[in-house]
Amino acid sequence: MVLSISGIKKSYKKVKNEAVKAVNDVSLEIGKGELVAVNGPSGCGKTTLLLIAGGLLYPDEGEIILGDTNLYDISANQRDKKRAENIGFVFQQFYLVPYINILENVLIPSIGSNSYSSSLEKRARELIDQFNLSHRIHHKPGELSTGERQRVALARALINEPSILFADEPTGNLDDDNAEVVLNYISGFAKEGGAVLLVTHDGRIGKQAQRTYKMKDGRFINQ
Amino acid sequence: MALQNDQSQKINIWLIIKRELKHKKYGFITGVLSLVIATAGFVGSIVLLKGDELATEQLFIEKERELREEMMQLEDDYRVIMRNMGYNVLILNKEQSLSELERNGYASTYLDYEDVWKIAESDMKTLNHLMPVLQEKIYWEEMNTEIFLSGIRGQVPVYSKPQHLTDDDEYRSPIMERVPEGKADLGEEVAVLLNLRPGDIIIVKGEKFEVNRVYARRGTRDDLSVWVPLDKAQSILGRPGLINGILALECVCATEMLGQVKEDVAAILPHTQVFEFSSLIAARADVRQRASKLHEEIIFAERLHQMELRGEKERLASLLVLVLVFGASVWIFVLILNNIRERKHEIGILRAIGFRRHQVLQIFLGKSALMGIVAGIIGSVSGAWLGILWSGIDPAYTGFENLISLQVIFLGLLLAPVLALTAGFLPSVMAANQDPANILSEQ
Ligand SMILES: Nc1ncnc2c1ncn2[C@@H]1O[C@H](COP(=O)(O)OP(=O)(O)OP(=O)(O)O)[C@@H](O)[C@H]1O
Ligand SMILES: [Mg+2]
Numbered sequence: 101m102v103l104s105i106s107g108i109k110k111s112y113k114k115v116k117n118e119a120v121k122a123v124n125d126v127s128l129e130i131g132k133g134e135l136v137a138v139n140g141p142s143g144c145g146k147t148t149l150l151l152i153a154g155g156l157l158y159p160d161e162g163e164i165i166l167g168d169t170n171l172y173d174i175s176a177n178q179r180d181k182k183r184a185e186n187i188g189f190v191f192q193q194f195y196l197v198p199y200i201n202i203l204e205n206v207l208i209p210s211i212g213s214n215s216y217s218s219s220l221e222k223r224a225r226e227l228i229d230q231f232n233l234s235h236r237i238h239h240k241p242g243e244l245s246t247g248e249r250q251r252v253a254l255a256r257a258l259i260n261e262p263s264i265l266f267a268d269e270p271t272g273n274l275d276d277d278n279a280e281v282v283l284n285y286i287s288g289f290a291k292e293g294g295a296v297l298l299v300t301h302d303g304r305i306g307k308q309a310q311r312t313y314k315m316k317d318g319r320f321i322n323q
Numbered sequence: 324m325a326l327q328n329d330q331s332q333k334i335n336i337w338l339i340i341k342r343e344l345k346h347k348k349y350g351f352i353t354g355v356l357s358l359v360i361a362t363a364g365f366v367g368s369i370v371l372l373k374g375d376e377l378a379t380e381q382l383f384i385e386k387e388r389e390l391r392e393e394m395m396q397l398e399d400d401y402r403v404i405m406r407n408m409g410y411n412v413l414i415l416n417k418e419q420s421l422s423e424l425e426r427n428g429y430a431s432t433y434l435d436y437e438d439v440w441k442i443a444e445s446d447m448k449t450l451n452h453l454m455p456v457l458q459e460k461i462y463w464e465e466m467n468t469e470i471f472l473s474g475i476r477g478q479v480p481v482y483s484k485p486q487h488l489t490d491d492d493e494y495r496s497p498i499m500e501r502v503p504e505g506k507a508d509l510g511e512e513v514a515v516l517l518n519l520r521p522g523d524i525i526i527v528k529g530e531k532f533e534v535n536r537v538y539a540r541r542g543t544r545d546d547l548s549v550w551v552p553l554d555k556a557q558s559i560l561g562r563p564g565l566i567n568g569i570l571a572l573e574c575v576c577a578t579e580m581l582g583q584v585k586e587d588v589a590a591i592l593p594h595t596q597v598f599e600f601s602s603l604i605a606a607r608a609d610v611r612q613r614a615s616k617l618h619e620e621i622i623f624a625e626r627l628h629q630m631e632l633r634g635e636k637e638r639l640a641s642l643l644v645l646v647l648v649f650g651a652s653v654w655i656f657v658l659i660l661n662n663i664r665e666r667k668h669e670i671g672i673l674r675a676i677g678f679r680r681h682q683v684l685q686i687f688l689g690k691s692a693l694m695g696i697v698a699g700i701i702g703s704v705s706g707a708w709l710g711i712l713w714s715g716i717d718p719a720y721t722g723f724e725n726l727i728s729l730q731v732i733f734l735g736l737l738l739a740p741v742l743a744l745t746a747g748f749l750p751s752v753m754a755a756n757q758d759p760a761n762i763l764s765e766q
Contacts, residue, residue, distance in 0.1 A: 147763075147764050148764065151760045151763065151764060154675070156674075156675060156759050156760040156763065157760040177679060180674075180677055180678070180679050180680075181677065183675065183676065183677045184676065184677020184678075185677070187677075188676075189672075189675050189676060191672070191763060193668070195668050195669070195671070195672035195763075197339075197669055197672075197673075198346070198669075199342045199343050199345070199346030199347075200338075200339070200342050204334055204338070204342075207334045208334060208339075208673070208676070209676045209677055210334060211334060211335060211336060211339070211678065211682065212673070212676055212677030212678040212679065212682065213677050216333060216334055216335070256676070257676075260677075268763075
């Protein structure tokens, strides 16, 4: 098992001290080569779940086992390291660094994981080539189309050969054609032995997934 | 083009800082500028103050020299006045009774004329204006009156005091001039009593003289004196080769050590005694001391004034520097804070993909440090340059090292980075501590 989530609960304190139960007792397992989709309306807790699973947000309850590590049993620094080495993220907003070029954007995780090498750069070029971005390699993100930007973000997520990829609404800003391309790359990663947790409110996206969970008010309703 | 593009740089924190600086030049430039102003203000005001100090010191030295010249002139004037009060040392034969001298008005014991030359040719420095005299009271048969007949030959030059020394302008205006050959000078009483004028012919004990001049009344027995050349007096009085006193003027320089002159003379002429007119000597010393005290007081007052002025300037400069430093700190603080707000999502994603807190801190502190280093260099150089320019001092003349010390350069280079790091520290820590989850869940 690549990722094993069990009994996750998370609530946010709202203004009038009224707690919002964003995630309410969610369990989930993802194995090698699996693409798991979580589907649900806006505000149902998808991003919260993904941040918790990705080691970015402490859950109130439950545990997350990544490989053989309990993610919230280790120090924050170790968690940072784990993220750098084993996890890839893709977001709806891409979050590319605007002042460095595409190659550098793809390579930037190597600073966090301290893994820069010429072979890593070679891998970056291969990814860029594979994602059909070679002609853009020295351009800045601002000069790219949204589809291209998301492909760059995906390449960045995959550069360190993570064991799992977390994708939050990766096609939310894309037209159908580009969405298709990006989703194909993501499922491609799974087919090559990776694991993917993809969250989206778009019901049409489930088709490449091995399993799809329906989420509502912080719970999976089809489990 | 493609080849050049393929030249990629190893990616690291510094590359990130460099690229971001290039991307957001404006913030960097204004940050550097504010630090440059603070640094230049600091270095510039120190250089300016130093230049000012050197300039006033220069002025002061000139002023002091002027004052000293004036004072020397004053002392000189005093000295001439004092000198004109007459000789203050009398060298007599050791056997001479002073009470007898007092009673008769002249000495009855004698010295060799050669004695005066022994002093003159020695290297003693305490006496000036040696004046050998042969003086006796005689009955002037031709005029039927008593006079003091004084034989003088003018002053004997003192060899240890070269003519060009200041003390020696006395040679040009001796206290008592020599009496020319065949002539006689008269005291006022004698002239009035006998109704004599310059040009009249007188006969003293068979010797014929033409009246050379009549001295103004002195109120001493000089008024009853007739001066003739020494050799004439020696023959009239039957004392060839003899004198009965040497008048002298004790040097100004020696007045501090009264008594020294006695030792000096005794060493050369053991058969003599030295009689000092001590009130005159004391008066000279007093006048001299007063002049130099006044001199010191004026200089001191001037120094005090300059110190007060400098203190005021220093206070003003440090206030200005403080304001500049504070302003620059606030500006850097705001700048970094603003930069962090703009780069919030960047920080969030960097943290999400594994950047450590210290790496985020490094990005912002590195930027601050870079600003500081650049500003330190520009600020120190421009500050020094402006300081020199404004002080109006020519560094080629005073020397750079006197205007700008190594410490000031060092402090100037250090000030901006320290300022930038201090002001940028808190915002940078805030950036590093931002929760990536908060940022990334905002959609
Ligand atoms: N930082 C936060 N503080 C307080 N409440 C939050 C916070 N983040 C999310 N929430 C609330 O938690 C609930 C779940 O939010 P979450 O972002 O996980 O939903 P989502 O399924 O990702 O929605 P969307 O599809 O719109 O992205 C929402 O009601 C949201 O308002
Ligand atoms: Mg969401």
